[in-house]
Amino acid sequence: MTSKLSASTTSKTLLILGYVWPEPNSSAAGGHMMSLIQFFLGLGYDITYASPAQQGEHKFDLQKLGVTEISVKLNCGSFDTFVTQLSPDLVLFDRFMLEEQFGWRVSKHCPNAIKILDTEDLHSLRHARQLASKQKRSISADDLNQDLAKREIAAIFRCDLTLVISEYEMALLQQHFAVPAHILCHCPFMLDLEQHSPSSNGFAQRQHFISIGNFRHEPNWDAVLCLKQTIWPLIRKQLPKAELHIYGAYPPPKATQLHNVKQGFLVKGWAVDAKQVMQQARVCLAPLRFGAGLKGKLAEAMWCGTPNVTTTVGAEGMTMGQLWGGYVSEFDTSVDLDSFAQEFATLAVNLYSNATIWHELQMLGYQLIQANFDKRKIQPRLAEQLTTLQHNLPQHRSKNFIGQMLQHHHLKSTQYMSQWIEAKNKHT
Missing domain, CATH: 3.40.50.2000 (Glycogen Phosphorylase B;)
Structure with missing residues (x-):
């Protein structure tokens, strides 16, 4: 070759x-x-x-x-x-x-x-x-x-x-x-950016929130629990018709048991085409409280034109001088969980509801991917x-x-x- x-x-x-x-x-x-x-x-x-x-x-x-x-x-x-x-x-x-x-x-x-x-x-x-x-x-x-x-x-x-x-x-x-x-x-x-073009799905064509990550990875499981127990109920109070779609490989019974249609908390499991489901969502949520490396879910979200809400751990190492394609909640492991959940939920609702901000952050996400991961x-x-x-x-x-x-x-x-x-x- x-x-x-x-x-x-x-x-x-x-x-x-x-x-x-x-x-x-x-x-x-x-x-x-x-x-x-x-x-x-x-x-x-x-x-x-x-x-x-x-x-x-x-x-x-x-x-x-x-x-x-x-x-x-x-x-x-x-x-x-x-x-x-x-x-x-x-x-x-x-x-x-x-x-x-x-x-x-x-x-x-x-x-x-x-x-x-x-x-x-x-x-x-x-x-x-x-x-x-x-x-x-x-x-x-x-x-x-x-x-x-x-x-x-x-x-x-x-x-x-x-x-x-x-x-x-x-x-x-x-x-x-x-x-x-x-x-x-x-x-x-x-990333092979030559094989990718910006998503044609705009703000109005998208709906619901998405969270994605392999369930065998402990930071991802912790994030799902954090969403279920503290963050999602706060979002749902303000957006009662919104849904959160949880994707990830190898979901254990303890994860699938969290599935609740009435609460709009839907555990979908493995996505055959992660980009497809990401491009249908309006906002990606990644409340990562610990971890390391780069977060593939956030790179994929920005690549798909899906603004995100994450933490300092989630965005770590990815900006390299570029502006972030979403909101970053300032999180430290010593921070009170309820205070963190309230801030995270407020950012998520604001991003989900404001088309102008959503489009601005979508463009910043595209720019970050092109600058840092080509x-x-x-x-x-x-x-x-x-x-x-x-x-x-x-x-x-x-x-x-x-x-x-x-x-x-x-x-x-x-x-x-x-x-x-x-x-x-x-x-x-």
Whole structure:
């Protein structure tokens, strides 16, 4: 496959080790992974996607793109044979847990392979915010420095390059955790804006509110509960005929039980075409009280011309100098929930009822998407950084002594632990 991104005539091999199998219609992480796959296909890579996870019902068929699919086992020497025979030029770890599990094996058997970590979001940041939210207090430095962060930051240091989706997290990694800039790459959503035109559905053609997000993602479930228990009743008092349509993959019984037609709170479940249902809604609600990374639901809302109401956590890392395509409720985990719900509901009703403001914010959303998430602007920068890395790998690694040190100890400790588990499994 040829590309404008300097695709080479020499065959190159990429191994992606996936935490899950990609489901682009179920989560932003799945969509982002698919954009990375398309990017590397454009660079001429032969791609193998391997994962130890079970395949979900909404899994994308990567073989349609010419990508080889392989199931691999955790703590099993069969991976050593597999990766040695594949001999990849580049290995992409989907989230730090996969680097922990397979990184030492890749380094041992394919020492010259470039190792890239795709964080998706900083799991340690999300966890720290969730903890603070449950305890109704502001996040502290001690929260950020928990064991999960030590594992995640160590994986970042051990890799040659880490893809960071959020501008905020780029700054956090460098300023709080002292991660060198040369092993980081800001890689936000890479949207194919050439294949998209603004929605023809205007203010008058749209109705109702929408909230969307994978139910397996804890921040999304928390947002649904927040809507049900505090925000939606306040909106419904002022807009008694309005409905809130809740979409998301894998809704558990505790979510479907919230469905209530009389209250206008409708749990729809998985959307076959998320863009279609988003373009029919007038306002997107995302009362996210904790989380990290970028919010795919909000990027999709703005891409579909649907203004939103969200929180500072929801909008974090997405503006990059642009004005927001909706309303942002100033939320801190120490804020009283009732006060937050009242402010959020007031903003939602105002946006839903005012056509002039709605159109202004819709245009700001289009402008933000075009400025910040156009793959034609992002992919060349990523390709250039990869090319530089390929041509200067020994020098690049020599400037990362902490990474070398962590790699040395990780190789020993993780190798022996994994081999012990493998031996134990053989005798049980």
